[in-house]
Amino acid sequence: MRFLVLSDIHANSTALAAALSASEGRWERCVCLGDLVGYGPDPNEVVGRVRDLVDTVIRGNHDKAVCGMKAAEDFNPAARTAVEWTRSHLLPEALEYLCMLPAGPVETYGLTLVHGAIHDEDEYVFTPAQALDGLLASPSGVTFFGHTHFQGGFSYRNDRLEVIQLRAPQATGFAALRLESGTRYLLNPGSIGQPRDGDPRAAFAIADLDHEVVEFWRVPYDITAVQKRMNEAGAAEPLISRLTFGR
Numbered sequence: 001m002r003f004l005v006l007s008d009i010h011a012n013s014t015a016l017a018a019a020l021s022a023s024e025g026r027w028e029r030c031v032c033l034g035d036l037v038g039y040g041p042d043p044n045e046v047v048g049r050v051r052d053l054v055d056t057v058i059r060g061n062h063d064k065a066v067c068g069m070k071a072a073e074d075f076n077p078a079a080r081t082a083v084e085w086t087r088s089h090l091l092p093e094a095l096e097y098l099c100m101l102p103a104g105p106v107e108t109y110g111l112t113l114v115h116g117a118i119h120d121e122d123e124y125v126f127t128p129a130q131a132l133d134g135l136l137a138s139p140s141g142v143t144f145f146g147h148t149h150f151q152g153g154f155s156y157r158n159d160r161l162e163v164i165q166l167r168a169p170q171a172t173g174f175a176a177l178r179l180e181s182g183t184r185y186l187l188n189p190g191s192i193g194q195p196r197d198g199d200p201r202a203a204f205a206i207a208d209l210d211h212e213v214v215e216f217w218r219v220p221y222d223i224t225a226v227q228k229r230m231n232e233a234g235a236a237e238p239l240i241s242r243l244t245f246g247r
């Protein structure tokens with residue numbers, strides 16, 4: 001089975017469309033690691049698309065904040081404004097869908113999905129020390145997480161933890177990681193709608209568990225068109241300009 005793994009779409013329908021177009025015909029099931037909305041200008045389009053597309057989806061911290069489940073006080077002012085704008089522009093059925101999303105971790109088809117860390121969906125996993133808990137505690141050999149907007153991850157075997165960093169070449173669009181038996185993986189597909197790892201292209205992964213390969217994809221999209229819609233929606237300038245740099 002081949003899985004399309006999406007995360008942190010953040011209401012960017014142009015980036016999502018580019019990712020779906022590039023991955024067409026390459027996967028059978030789609031999973032999503034949360035943060036469907038927040039920051040971007042297209043919350044209704046993205047919720048509708050995800051609802052039609054995914055087999056399994058969990059909530060992110062922005063989805064929770066929009067639903068009032070998580071206090072937005074710990075968000076920075078720009079993110080808080082984005083939460084308020086999103087809440088006021090979401091159609092009732094889209095808001096209802098977001099508010100019913102389950103918390104991670106969730107096991108599905110042999111994969112474990114979590115938005116942040118295994119023991120806390122809102123916690124960030126940036127460092128090997130932060131990854132170790134999840135690598136040891138996850139019920140699955142392959143766990144996907146999001147939240148940091150950094151593509152890559154960690155592997156663990158024989159008490160050795162390694163950082164996985166791959167960069168997809170422009171020519172093919174993806175870099176492949178071969179999964180080794182006896183090794184545990186904590187992998188981040190990166191962010192579709194707001195990458196922060198220095199590569200502005202939309203990020204996602206395709207996991208082919210039968211052939212034990214995970215492809216880390218990057219696809220270009222029309223960033224300027226999204227920035228224009230963000231500008232019209234009154235989004236904060238730093239949120240608009242960071243799309244150019246992927247930081």
Ligand code: ZN
Nearest residue numbers: 008035060147
């Ligand atoms: Zn996010």
